[in-house]
Amino acid sequence: GRALLVLLLSATVSLLGGLIFGYELGIISGALLQLQTDFQLSCFQQEVVVSAVLIGALLASLAGGILIDRHGRRRAILVSNVVLLVGSLLLTLARSFTVLVMGRMTVGFAISVSSMACCIYVSEMVAAHQRGLLVSLYEAGITVGILLSYALNYVFADMDEGWRYMFGLAIAPTAMQFLSILFLPVNPVKLSSWDSDCQKGLIPLQDTEHRAAAKPYQEKHYSFLDLFRTRDNMRRRTLVGLGLVLFQQFTGQPNVLGYASKIFHSVGFQSNSSAILASVGLGAIKVVATLVAMALADKAGRRVLLMAGCVVMAISVTTIGLTSRMAPLAMARDCKAATDPNASHSLTQHPLTPVLPQTAVSPIPPASGAVKSQAGPTFAASTNLTKVFASTQSEEVVPNSSLTQKKDLVGHSKKGALESTGPPLSAAPWAQHTVLNWITLLSMMAFVSAFSIGFGPMTWLVLSEIYPAGIRGRAFAFCNSFNWAANLLISLSFLDLIDAIGFSWMFLLYGLMGVMAVIFIYLFVPETKGQSLEEIDQQFSRKR
Numbered sequence: 364g365r366a367l368l369v370l371l372l373s374a375t376v377s378l379l380g381g382l383i384f385g386y387e388l389g390i391i392s393g394a395l396l397q398l399q400t401d402f403q404l405s406c407f408q409q410e411v412v413v414s415a416v417l418i419g420a421l422l423a424s425l426a427g428g429i430l431i432d433r434h435g436r437r438r439a440i441l442v443s444n445v446v447l448l449v450g451s452l453l454l455t456l457a458r459s460f461t462v463l464v465m466g467r468m469t470v471g472f473a474i475s476v477s478s479m480a481c482c483i484y485v486s487e488m489v490a491a492h493q494r495g496l497l498v499s500l501y502e503a504g505i506t507v508g509i510l511l512s513y514a515l516n517y518v519f520a521d522m523d524e525g526w527r528y529m530f531g532l533a534i535a536p537t538a539m540q541f542l543s544i545l546f547l548p549v550n551p552v553k554l555s556s557w558d559s560d561c562q563k564g565l566i567p568l569q570d571t572e573h574r575a576a577a578k579p580y581q582e583k584h585y586s587f588l589d590l591f592r593t594r595d596n597m598r599r600r601t602l603v604g605l606g607l608v609l610f611q612q613f614t615g616q617p618n619v620l621g622y623a624s625k626i627f628h629s630v631g632f633q634s635n636s637s638a639i640l641a642s643v644g645l646g647a648i649k650v651v652a653t654l655v656a657m658a659l660a661d662k663a664g665r666r667v668l669l670m671a672g673c674v675v676m677a678i679s680v681t682t683i684g685l686t687s688r689m690a691p692l693a694m695a696r697d698c699k700a701a702t703d704p705n706a707s708h709s710l711t712q713h714p715l716t717p718v719l720p721q722t723a724v725s726p727i728p729p730a731s732g733a734v735k736s737q738a739g740p741t742f743a744a745s746t747n748l749t750k751v752f753a754s755t756q757s758e759e760v761v762p763n764s765s766l767t768q769k770k771d772l773v774g775h776s777k778k779g780a781l782e783s784t785g786p787p788l789s790a791a792p793w794a795q796h797t798v799l800n801w802i803t804l805l806s807m808m809a810f811v812s813a814f815s816i817g818f819g820p821m822t823w824l825v826l827s828e829i830y831p832a833g834i835r836g837r838a839f840a841f842c843n844s845f846n847w848a849a850n851l852l853i854s855l856s857f858l859d860l861i862d863a864i865g866f867s868w869m870f871l872l873y874g875l876m877g878v879m880a881v882i883f884i885y886l887f888v889p890e891t892k893g894q895s896l897e898e899i900d901q902q903f904s905r906k907r
Contacts, residue, residue: 370497372547373488376440377497379540380481381504382511383447384474386533387416389509391467393516394526401524402460415464419471421847427476428840432833436484437549439836440477444541447473451537454530466530479839486827488547491895495660498827502820503653510646585834590841595904600829603887604838607669607825608846610880611818614676615873617850618857619683619810626807630800648808652815664892665821669884672817677877679810684870686803690796691866828891831900 391413398404398412431439450469457463478501485497515532519525583595590601659668830838861869891899 369547370489370493372543373485373497374500375543376540376547377481377485377500378504378507379536379543380440380477381501381506382508383504383533383536383540384478385505385508385510386512386536387470387474387508388505389512390516390529390533391416393512393520394529396520397524397526398463401526402463404460408460412460412463412467415467416471416474417847417851419468419473420475421844423472423475424479424840424844424847426840427479428837430476431480431483431836431840435549436480436487436836437544437547439480440484440544441541443473443477443480444537444544447477447537448534451530451533455527455534470533475843479836479843482823482827483835483839486824487832487896491893491898492661494828495665495824495892496657498824499653499657499660499820501823502815503650503657506646506650506653506815510643510650513643513646583831583833585831587834587837587841589834590838595831595900597834599887600903601838601841603829603889604826604842605845606883606887607818607822608842609849610673610876610883611822612846612849612853613873613876614673614818614880615680615853615870615876616676616814616818617853619680619807619870619873626800626804630804631797645808645811649811649815652812653820656816656820659816660820660824661892664890665825666884666888666890669817669821669825669888670881672813672821673877673881673884675813676810676817677874677881679806679813680870680877681874682806683803683810684867684874686796686799686806687870688867690799690803825888825891828896828899829889829903832896 395409395412399409402408404412427439430442434442446469450466450473453462453466453469457466481501482498485501486494489497512529515529519528522528585597589595589597591598656668826839826842827835857869864872889899889902894902
């Protein structure tokens with residue numbers, strides 16, 4: 364009975380952690396439309412409100428590892444819950460721009476620490492044959508959280524000061540997670556003595572065989588620099604971790620989603636309601652694919668899912684690259700300050716892609732939001748809040764706009780006004796290519812599914828398994844900070860690269876990165892399914 368209770372509580376902690384993460388990423392897209400009018404925010408201020416979460420999360424990925432290793436995973440999650448409650452209250456009661464930014468930074472810090480601690484805690488709490496399922500549950504929580512944030516954006520869109528409710532509702536799942544973890548035992552890995560008390564708290568889900576095998580295992584102490592040394596083959600583990608997080612980003616995941624709304628429009632989802640349905644459909648596909656990954660993680664194994672996902676991703680981005688050569692998708696960014704009479708703040712104005720919140724008044728250059736995406740495990744939820752180059756209002760690239768865009772990216776141009784001068788939709792150059800547009804749409808759905816089966820959940824699962832207990836928190840945080848940085852870099856360079864080599868070549872390049880990722884996984888990433896964390900550690904220590 365007790366083992367079942369621990370199993371259910373571990374599942375709850377994992378799911379709620381993901382749900383909160385996804386919700387905080389998704390909710391800003393609807394809230395921003397109202398904040399803009401209530402606070403009279405300029406374009407630059409809107410960018411700051413969105414990117415504040417990223418700054419908080421990046422700080423957390425640098426400092427959070429020490430907290431997780433020194434004070435234990437359970438305590439780190441409890442602390443992140445308290446910080447998140449403070450952040451949500453600041454946002455709900457905010458009366459000034461400064462308080463808003465502080466609240467967003469606080470929330471960013473909390474969700475980043477929580478994401479790392481949840482994955483590590485759950486991987487250490489459960490038996491080897493359930494680990495894949497329960498850690499992947501975190502990713503499923505993220506996708507559900509994003510869908511939930513869209514639904515609530517829609518509900519509160521026309522309510523006066525609806526944004527206060529949007530931010531405030533995050534308090535409920537945070538309180539539930541705080542209560543669930545109070546009933547879970549202290550993390551077994553933090554206890555070096557294997558006395559009888561510890562035996563009770565020692566991963567109650569592991570059967571006696573596992574327990575006997577674990578007994579002689581002694582926890583070693585590591586310094587941060589050991590990550591780059593040959594001791595216990597740590598350098599190879601770091602290579603595996605960094606390779607996974609970097610390929611997760613460099614296969615184009617943040618940017619493919621930025622085109623979702625544009626692709627929906629080109630296929631003919633012209634009215635608002637059908638566009639919302641289509642984008643909710645994309646979110647639902649993501650949820651279903653993540654559930655498939657959860658079911659297969661402990662049966663098929665991590666390597667198989669990663670490689671299969673990469674192959675499908677490479678094929679689908681290559682297809683998008685080829686179809687866009689024949690039927691080009693136009694793109695431009697469009698930022699309007701609150702004073703603009705056309706800036707509607709009804710959420711229903713544009714297609715929203717649950718995978719990538721796209722605000723109707725796309726105020727944020729990629730620079731600020733991109734990082735968001737893979738911020739935490741999953742950041743694979745990948746919701747680059749701010750991807751706006753695919754603003755559905757502008758259907759044609761403004762001539763000589765690259766200069767304006769570059770200025771925008773660096774944040775010099777405070778107004779950020781790159782107004783759309785394109786012809787109406789019907790005259791768009793790709794209106795005739797119906798078949799190609801459907802192929803593009805299907806490729807995008809395949810890409811989203813493949814990401815949610817492979818890189819989405821598996822990267823964080825493997826990262827929570829391959830490091831020794833004594834340095835797991837710091838190692839995870841180290842890889843995580845690269846994940847954020849790579850996401851920022853890709854989104855920053857995206858428009859410049861498109862100017863330089865063109866949209867279709869960009870996607871073909873992502874296809875090539877997908878092929879390289881398959882080779883990397885085949886050569887370097889070991890299979891870890893069904894092994895205890897100690898066995899994985901010993902396997903790595905022996906293997907050259």
